[in-house]
Amino acid sequence: MSSDATNENGPDLTQGVAIESFGDSGLQAGHVGDDRVMIARVGDEFLAVDAACTHYHGPLDEGLIVGDTVRCPWHHACFSLRTGAALRAPGLSPVGCWSTAVRDGKVFVLQRLAPSSGSIEVPGQAPQKIVIVGGGAAGFAAAERLRQLGYAGNLTMLSDDDAAPVDRPNLSKDYLAGSAPEDWLPLRDSAFYADQRIDLRLKVSVVRIHTATQEVELSDGSKVPYDRLLLATGAEPVRLPIPGMDLPHVHTLRSLADSRAIIAGAANARRVVVVGASFIGLEVAASLRTRGLEVHVVAPDRRPMERVLGPEMGDFVRQLHEEHGVVFHLENTISAIDANGVSLKAGGRVDADLVVVGAGVRPRLALAEQAGLAIDRGVTVDAYLQTSVPGIFAAGDIARWPDPHSGAAIRAEHWVVAQRQGQTAAMNMIGGREKFDAVPFFWSQHYDVPINYVGHAESWDAISVDGSIEGRDCVLRYLRDGRVLAVASIYRDIDSLRAEVEMESDSV
CATH class of the missing domain: 3.50.50.60 (FAD/NAD(P)-binding domain)
Known part of the structure; x- marks a missing residue:
């Protein structure tokens, strides 16, 4: 790569960029050798991280700074600007961090920093055995987050699928269209589960939950004991x-x-x-x-x-x-x-x-019903994603949770919601008290047109349109009694991110 100060990847950040060049976004992208890097201005600090989201390589430099984090414009993944940690799905892997220095009115990127472990201190009373039923978005996100948090106990993941967890949105989008190879689909390679000591069992059918003895029974009659159980059984096509x-x-x-x-x-x-x-x-x-x-x-x-x-x-x-x-x-x-x-x-x-x-699909509730869990068009959970039976949690397509933004108990069949619920459930299964208060988000792709949607509006009395729908440059706000419940957008990524942030602070 050329050593010129500027090339197709932007300025050479080792040569410094003027502080005055930072616009309203507070983000400045460039390169360090072959690496694409961005600098984020947070107050009087300048923090540098890799410029590509680890989900679908979205341009983080076109995203939104929120506190000391940055959110991806494409699918709303969130990363720490201080540690690079992937804080919220769909980003699962961290971004790299770089050291910076300020001299003579310029910001310089110096060198890549060693990865931060990011783990927390797991409580001493953390459960010894956690079992996850389901091999989809919520189950995988929970298993990975448990190890990221430093949980060292036995971790078993039971899936009736014949494939390890995959990027399910791709199954109807690029993979089905023939523009994404199959090796893009696994969320992690096969070595990951062994390295992380996750006992992933495929083609396994769970037929019964024994709440009194804290065991799940498999179709072959064997039983797997648990101290904490996560039901992430997902949905099945109608x-x-x-x-x-x-x-x-x-x-x-x-x-x-x-x-x-x-x-x-x-x-x-x-x-x-x-x-x-x-x-x-x-x-x-x-x-x-x-x-x-x-x-x-x-x-x-x-x-x-x-x-x-x-x-x-x-x-x-x-x-x-x-x-x-x-x-x-x-x-x-x-x-x-x-x-x-x-x-x-x-x-x-x-x-x-x-x-x-x-x-359409319907939630897979048979196990929860058999176990006597409270059911209301889904598995009823509290703000911490725990069911009516202590020690059993639910996440993903089956979970109906108290949504602080709409003020109602809702259930959403969204990939990102399932992942984020899995991450929250992971924290709470090892003794945390983290409320699930993320604003629902999903995206849909039709040819070259993406539609992003934040919030949850089962009904509305007005829709305001900013921009042109036909021109593929718009934001639609779905309102009830003057309050925005949801926002859909086409090629208005920053507006979508800002709507998410506004809804996070506007709980009922």
Whole structure:
């Protein structure tokens, strides 16, 4: 790399940048040799860290400083500017830290610092045996955070999947579209679990929880004892009660095996019917259009995603997909599937040699119900994610928690929410008292258009629009009684981050 003060990666930070060059964002990116680094101004201090988010390599220098942390503009990961620690999912790995010096009105980056351990002192009464049921976002995040916190006890992770935890959002997005290789999918490589002494057991089915003896029973009759238990069983796709759902060319999408099967089916298919205009359904539609298939979407809605995003954004999403060749059959459902297509309830049929059903998911509650845990359209947990049975916690798609921002008990099927709940549950299972008060966040990708959403609005009485939805440069605020409950945005990353921060300080 050139030793010039400035190149395509910005200024050479070892040569110094003028303090006066820091704009309102307080962030200045450049390079140190081959490393892309950024400097953040925090009051009178200048802190330097790697400039790429460890999640999807988002540009942290385009993010938002909050206190002595920085938040990624793409998917709202949060990192400490002092230690580089990944504080909040979806960022799981730390960013590197660099030393700095200020001389003659300039800030210089000096050298990379040794990683900080970041562990806390685990209480002496911490449990000896923790069992996690579930191999998804919440379960993995909890296991990793436990070791990061310094927990040294026995840690067992039981998953009925045949693959180690993967980056599930990619299964309907880039991986399904063919633009991300499969080796990007594992959240950690196989050596991680051995190195961290996480007893990951795949293809294991938990059939019963014995709360009196604190054991979980497996399908082979064996039992695994626990002192603390985390239920992170997630959700499963809804299977329609119609003829033909079990045909070999009909798929749902939840696991890596599901995504692989759809990709294999797409290789020899010409036309696909996607059943459902949910986020997953439309991401599948976009991905399969990218693969060159003719795509038809059948859904009962008047507009795609209107229930979550409102009519104007719903119209935009439909138009976006139609611009890419998707054909919609809205206010309609399928009554049967056969080897050559689907029959529509309103009459007629659509020929297809591949069918993907994205009709929503339902939380997997059987274990919690059997164990006698309090249930209310999900597993009821308190602010610390503990269930009605002491020592048993729940996180992810199954958990209904008291949300301080909406003032209601809510359940959200969001990847980032599940990860953050897993991290909070980890702290509390070893004696912490950390409330789960993160603002819900998710993102969806449709071709080259990302939609970010913060907050939770099951209903609203007004939607304000700042910018242009059609111009793909907008912020929508969902209000009830004048109060902002949620914010959706397209290419307004800083506005999305600021909305998150505002909601964090605006609890009911």
